[in-house]
Structures are given as C-alpha cells and as structure tokens.
Amino acid sequence: MTEENKLKFEIELQKLFNDFNLFENSYNFCVKHSLLIEEMILKSIKPLSFSCVMAAVGSFSRRELSPYSNIDLLFIFEDLKDAETKVKKCTDNLWDKNIKISYMIHELSDIKKYLTANIRVFTQFFETRFLVGNKELYNKWNNELFKTIESSDIEKLLYEYFNDVDARYDKYGKSSKILEPNVKFTGGGLRDIHSAEWMYSIKNKRLISSQNETTQTEVFFKELLSNGVINREAYKRLYESYEIILNTRNLLHLVEREKSDRLTFSLQGKVAEKIGYSLNNRKEIMYKYFEASTILNRFSKTMMKRYQQALSQKLSDYLSINLDDDFEIKGNILHFKGDRILSISDIMRAFYYKAMNRAFFETNLRTLIIQRIHLIEETKSLEATSSVFFRELLKLPANVGKTLLSMNDFGVLGVLFNEFKALNGFYQEGVYHKYTADEHSIIAIQNLEILNVQNSAEARIFKLLPAKDLLYMAVLLHDIGKTISITGHEIIGAEIASAIMQDLGYGQNEIEFVQFLIKHHLDMKKIALKKDLNNNEVLEDFASLFKSEIELDYLYLLSYADLISVNSMSWNNWKKEQLNKLYSETKNILVNNNSNINIQNLSDEELKSSVIxxxxxxxxxxxxxxxxxxxxxxxxxxxxxxxxxxxxxxxxxxxxxxxxxxxxxxxxxxxxxxxxxxxxxxxxxxxxxxxxxxxxxxxxxxxxxxxxxxxxxxxxxxxxxxxxxxxxxxxxxxxxxxxxxxxxxxxxxxxxxxxxxxxxxxxxxxxxxxxxxxxxxxxxxxxxxxxxxxxxxxxxxxxxxxxxxxxxxxxxxxxxxxxxx
Incomplete structure (x- = not known):
C-alpha cells in the first residue's frame, strides 16, 4: 500500500465513522467497516506471495467490526517450519501501514490439540472467514475441524460453553438490566448471541460464517428461521434487538475514540447526544437497550436449555408425573400436554409448577409462553385471569425470587399487572443503584430467600415470619410508584399496590398491611443512617409507627432487603450495625409498651410468631x-x-x-x-x-x-x-x-x-x-x-x-x- 493509498484509506475510514445515516442500521455499518479493513489488508500484502492461509477471526470474521474492534487474523500452515518468519513479513508490513492487527499461527495438527486444551482458541478455529492464500488448505482445515470432533466431544464442548457462560456472568453480571452494562459481556450483551452461535455450530457440525457481504449473526438468525427453530416474529425481535446492542457498541467506540464496552452513566449521555438526544434524556436510549438485552438474554437461555435437555438422559414416559390435565413433569422438565394456545391462567400455573418442583420448561413450552405474551403485548388484548396460582407461588418455601425473575424476563409480570410493566427496565439515575427498578425489586426477594440457609440476626427474624408472601409482595411493589414520581414514590406506591392487590384477590387486611410497609419503606433506613439513635425522642417517634412487634419485623426485613440489593457497596458493617441497633431499641420499646396489652387483641399470626x-x-x-x-x-x-x-x-x-x-x-x-x-x-x-x-x-x-x-x-x-x-x-x-x-x-x-x-x-x-x-x-x-x-x-x-x-x-x-x- 502506497502512502497515497494509506491516506486515502484513513479518509475513507473517517468518512465512514462520520456517516450517521449508516448508524440507522448497525449491520450495514459493521459490514462496510469490515470490507474497508479487508480491502486495506489485501492491498497492503499484495506484493507478498501466500502458500498458507490468512483468515479473519472473531468480530472481523463475523463482519461485525465496531469502530475500534480488534482486527484478528489466523494464519494456517501445512506445517510450522519457518512459519513465524513468513508471517512476520506480512504482519510487519501491516503494522507499518498503521493496520493494528493481532494474529495466531496454527497448523492442521493443532485442531486436535486445542480441542481438549483450550476452548477459546478452539472456538476461533471454526469462526473464520477466508481472506487470501491457499483455498485448498483452508477447505482442508474446515473439513478436518469437524471430522476431528466425535459425539463425545460435542457433549464435552457444550458443557464447557455452559461453564464459560457462567464464568462470564460471574465476572460481568448475568442480569440483562445492569444500569452500567458491558455491552459485549454482561447478560443480554453481544456475547450471549455469539455463545449461542458457537453451540449451534458444534451441535450441528457446521460453519455459520459466510463470504457474502452480511454479518454472521444475520446468517445465524436466518438459518434458525429456515430450520423452524424460531418463527418470523421471533426472528424480527432478535434481529432488531441485536442491532440495538450492536449500534450501542459502535457509538460507544466513537465517543471514546477507542475500544470501550462498558456503558457507564457518563458515556450513556454522550451516546445519547451522538444520535441527537439531550444529555439528560438518556433514559429513552437505555429503556430500549434493556428491552433489547432482555430479549437476547432470554433467547440465549432458551438455546442453552434446548441443548441441555438434548444432552440429558431420556426418561421413559412411565416416569412422567401428571400434575393436572394440562401439565406433567418428567425428571426436572415441565411439559405442556395440550396443543392449544395458552391462557394467562395456564402460564401462571406453569410458573407455579416450575417453582414448586424446581423444574425447567421444556423448549416447546418456553416458546408457547413467549409467543402468547408477545401476542398480548402487540394486540394489547386483555383476558380474565385467575390470580390464585400467583398468590400461591409467593407462599412457596423456595424459588420465589428465581421464578419471579423468569416471569419478568418472559414479560408475564407486566401482563399480570400492567403497573409493573412501566417499572420494567425503569432507569434509576446516579451511581447508587446497580439494576433497573424491576430487577432490583426481584433481586431483593432473592436476597431474602437466602436467609433461609443463614444464621444471622436477619435470618432468625425471617424464618419466624408467619406470612412471608406479604413481605414478598411488599418488596416486589415497594418502588412501583417511581414510574410516576421519584419524590413521594412511597406514598404513590402504596396506593398503586392497593389496586394491584385488589385485582389479585387479596383481603383488605392484607392490602392495608402491605400498604403500610411500602409507605414506610424509606423511614427505617433514613432514621438508622441519618439520625441520632441515642436520642429517645427519635426512637419513641419511630416506635409510634407500629401497632405490634411483628410490623417492625416486616419493615426491618424490607429495609434490609432494599439496602443489600442496591449494589455491592450499599451494605456494610456500619449500616448493618445501625439498622440492627434501631431495630433492637424499637423492639424493646414495643415490648415494654405492649406488656400490658390483653392477649385477646393479638391476631393468630402474631401469637404463632411469638411462641415460635x-x-x-x-x-x-x-x-x-x-x-x-x-x-x-x-x-x-x-x-x-x-x-x-x-x-x-x-x-x-x-x-x-x-x-x-x-x-x-x-x-x-x-x-x-x-x-x-x-x-x-x-x-x-x-x-x-x-x-x-x-x-x-x-x-x-x-x-x-x-x-x-x-x-x-x-x-x-x-x-x-x-x-x-x-x-x-x-x-x-x-x-x-x-x-x-x-x-x-x-x-x-x-x-x-x-x-x-x-x-x-x-x-x-x-x-x-x-x-x-x-x-x-x-x-x-x-x-x-x-x-x-x-x-x-x-x-x-x-x-x-x-x-x-x-x-x-x-x-x-x-x-x-x-x-x-
């Protein structure tokens, strides 16, 4: 490449980066960027002869290069004699032209070696696209690749991918609603789809990559559609959702002028400005982001469940347990026996059985639920539903939070009570919160359930609660008023909760009790962390809120769950000590005040809690x-x-x-x-x-x-x-x-x-x-x-x-x- 061509390339690259019409379709941008890089590479190495293969790998292979993505190459040789010397001439030439590449050198025998040694290297072997060199050798490489993989290797590789996904979630977060996500690696990020592609390639022993001018993800989605794995509506949702996340990454690179995948609060504002929104109006951008990331994350989970179920031992139909006329469970897989469209009451029953039996949905049942929920959302059709199974679900001894998270991912909670839909993906500004409001509320329930296996002060109080379902209801709805106003959301939320609980069939006493908890869910934290707990007037004033000690127990646990579920820094020893001190001092006041109260005035639940x-x-x-x-x-x-x-x-x-x-x-x-x-x-x-x-x-x-x-x-x-x-x-x-x-x-x-x-x-x-x-x-x-x-x-x-x-x-x-x- 001459200096003139190099300058021309730099101009073309900047022209591409500044063409915001292209950002209306992130797929087109990435393809054009990949083609431009490919053209530059081929021109740069034109004087050199190639007996080996130069192939694109990673995002370059997928034609999904964001502005500052790594440009990864794979050099394939029959054998590695003098390979490093030959490659160095090429790579030095590229670096001299300011083409910043990274590369690997491998020979055919490496396929078998890395099949068992390193799954990440092996993944790059089958995610390649031919650039230049010995085409016959490239075809031989691909043929050898899948010929090497035995049936037992497929199972092993799939389980390694499952573990790799878990490790990634542990590091970057598995929730698709983290307020400052890594757009590539957090749950619902681009890597969720890449992982699904890799599993699909291994399971079916086929390459997805294409020499056509299209992204690999588009090819993947179209193949799933043509094979009947997804329908046209699901294809459209996936296509649009992936485009949103990919476009976010493209814009993130541009505003940072470097490879950057963490979408921090400050960068969210810059990304919003880049596409014409005001700095303070990033909520709309992030709402669309969370909606898209939830769809991608749910699809990724569905594909993994599909492969996990395929790998699991097939059980005889004689081992099926009929739960009712519509549902049966085989092993730990819940099946729907009918062939009709599911009602919301059917779906609620399915989630109840899922929680009660620690089960997973059979793939077809997952698909039926997703299709039904999206049909309701698109047509805005309402149906009469029975809420009995939702109320019973909250009473289960375990799996309540996990099941509610799943219901929220499927969109069921937003359909069951429309007020929660507004909370779904609700953006909470500032560095205090880690999750969206809906995710935070359900994670708080999960953190309460963890107390069942602990022996802390909070755990001892939690285990003695007579009606945990009312606590879960209060936690689920404690921030519901934020969709109308952050200021005073506890007052607004108590009124919204009343309407929701009436629709769900709760009694008036239960409704008023949950209203009390929501209305005061900020009080205990404010007093414990901001007031002088040695001041008797402060303590007496707080104690006057409660009619009984059990009300204090519930509010204490709601406050604990709210605090511990905000972010990793929101709960520390000092806060724990302050909250515990306020609880203990208030408890003593209530005990003294109530010592002369006639036992006839206490409810059966209060008496039960007392003796236990x-x-x-x-x-x-x-x-x-x-x-x-x-x-x-x-x-x-x-x-x-x-x-x-x-x-x-x-x-x-x-x-x-x-x-x-x-x-x-x-x-x-x-x-x-x-x-x-x-x-x-x-x-x-x-x-x-x-x-x-x-x-x-x-x-x-x-x-x-x-x-x-x-x-x-x-x-x-x-x-x-x-x-x-x-x-x-x-x-x-x-x-x-x-x-x-x-x-x-x-x-x-x-x-x-x-x-x-x-x-x-x-x-x-x-x-x-x-x-x-x-x-x-x-x-x-x-x-x-x-x-x-x-x-x-x-x-x-x-x-x-x-x-x-x-x-x-x-x-x-x-x-x-x-x-x-």
Missing amino acids: ENVYKGTKADVILKETEETVNIMLAVKRSEQILIRIFAGLILNNIVLQTGKLTIENSNIVFCEFNASNEVLKYGPIFKRRLSTIEKRIIESITEEKNLDNEVEKLAAKKIKEQKKSLARIDKIEIDFEDNAHYTEINIYSNYFTGLCYFLVKKMDLLGLTIHSFYITNTKSESTIKFSVLKNNNKKLQKSEYSFIRAELTEGIIAGYNI
Missing part, C-alpha cells in the same frame, strides 16, 4: 391460650424431639383439654407447632369453664418438658374419662383407616368414634411402629373423630402399599385397646 420465636431463641416450649366466647385457642411450640407428640397429647389430657380441631406443622425443620381449638370441659361442649388461662399454660408446658414418665398418670385419667363416656357409647362401632400416597408423605386418614385419649393412643402406637409424624389435622365432634396424619418411616421413606394392611390392623388394635384401657 420464643422456642427458636432457646425456650424449651411455649404455649399461649386465647379465650373466645365458646372455645380456647391453643398455640403451642416446642423443639422437635423423640416422642414429643406423645407428651403433647399427654399434657392436653392431664389438663382436661377436650379437642375440637387441631393441626401440626414443622417450622424451621426443628420446631413442632400445634394449633388446637378446644373446650376445657370434659364431657360436653358448652361455655368455657372459667379458670386462669396462665395456670393451664404453665401446666401444659410442665407436662411437655418434664422428663418423668407420664404414661401411668395419663392412662389412669383417660380410663376415668372413658368410663363416663361408655354410658353413651358402649363400644367402638366405627373404625375406618385408609391411605393416600402423595409426592412427599404417606397420608393416613382415620375415622373413629371419639373418646378421651384417642390421639394420645394413636401417636403412641405410631411411635412403636417406627412412623414419624410430619403433620396432622384433627376434627372432633361429640361422637366422631377425623384425623389425617402425614407420615414417613424412620428411614424417611414412605410406606409401601404392601405395608398398608399391617399398619391398618395395628392402628385398629391400638384404638380398641385404648378405649378398653
């Missing part, structure tokens, strides 16, 4: 009796131990407690919680026999926690009571026992005549049979009892059907023996 919390903190057992007009409500919590249920029912008998209803659950894996509705009169259901409830509470606790054997005392008292009952019931004339097999336990349903001590004798018999009770439900009338036990054997396995007859006979014998004691 006391046991969690170290109390052996705790009982609260709440008197109503005709019954006594008993809340009982005790640490799980051998024969604890026997002692619980013994304690009830010894204190003349006649059960009407009862249920048991296991809380936090090691706390037994029982709730009973009872009369403390022995033989008839009438007005409560008035006695000091605190005395009964004390006696029940003593019966449960004392180590002495209670069998003789209990059986003696039971015999006395049964003798009286035999005046109206001479013998047991009804015993029915049946079994149900559910996903986790064996259910034993028992129907019998009622008599004092029935539950005591049953749990004692089950203990002798080696059965562990995980929950029960009891309903007693004057003459009959219905009891449902959920059990496992002591080895944590369910009962076999062959064991049902034996267990039935033993339990029947135990009931009769108890009655005849």
